[in-house]
Amino acid sequence: DMMIFMQIQDGIRMNADVEELIEALARWGCKISSQKQILEAEKQILRLSNYIRKWDYKGHTAEETRQKDKKIxxxxxxxxxxxxxxxxxxxxxxxxxxxxxxx
Known part of the structure; x- marks a missing residue:
C-alpha cells in the first residue's frame, strides 16, 4: 500500500528507529510474524534509508554524505x-x- 510506504519514508526522514518502524508496520496491519520476516523488513528499511533525504543530513541522503570526493x-x-x-x-x-x- 502506497500510504504505508509514505509513512515509512516519513519515519526514516525523521530518524525513527528501525524497531519503531517495524512496530508501526504491525499496527498498520502488515503481518510480520517470523524472525526471518522481521530481519528482511529491517534490511529493506535500512536499504531504503540510504536513498531518503533526512533532516539530520541537512536534506542530503546518507549516500551523498558518504561520498568522499563530493564536497557538500x-x-x-x-x-x-x-x-x-x-x-x-x-x-x-x-x-x-x-x-x-x-x-
Missing part, C-alpha cells in the same frame, strides 16, 4: 548566488569557476 557545501539560505559572486565555500574564486562550474 552549505550555502547561505534565502540568498541567491549569482555566477559572478564570490563562492560561498571560501575559495576566493567566483562561483561560476568553483562550485557552480558544472551546473
Amino acid at each position: 557545501i552549505q550555502f547561505p539560505g534565502g540568498r541567491k548566488i549569482y555566477p559572478n559572486d564570490a563562492c560561498p565555500c571560501g575559495s576566493g574564486k567566483k562561483y561560476k569557476h568553483c562550485c557552480g562550474k558544472n551546473k
Whole structure:
C-alpha cells in the first residue's frame, strides 16, 4: 500500500528507529510474524534509508554524505548566488569557476 510506504519514508526522514518502524508496520496491519520476516523488513528499511533525504543530513541522503570526493557545501539560505559572486565555500574564486562550474 502506497500510504504505508509514505509513512515509512516519513519515519526514516525523521530518524525513527528501525524497531519503531517495524512496530508501526504491525499496527498498520502488515503481518510480520517470523524472525526471518522481521530481519528482511529491517534490511529493506535500512536499504531504503540510504536513498531518503533526512533532516539530520541537512536534506542530503546518507549516500551523498558518504561520498568522499563530493564536497557538500552549505550555502547561505534565502540568498541567491549569482555566477559572478564570490563562492560561498571560501575559495576566493567566483562561483561560476568553483562550485557552480558544472551546473
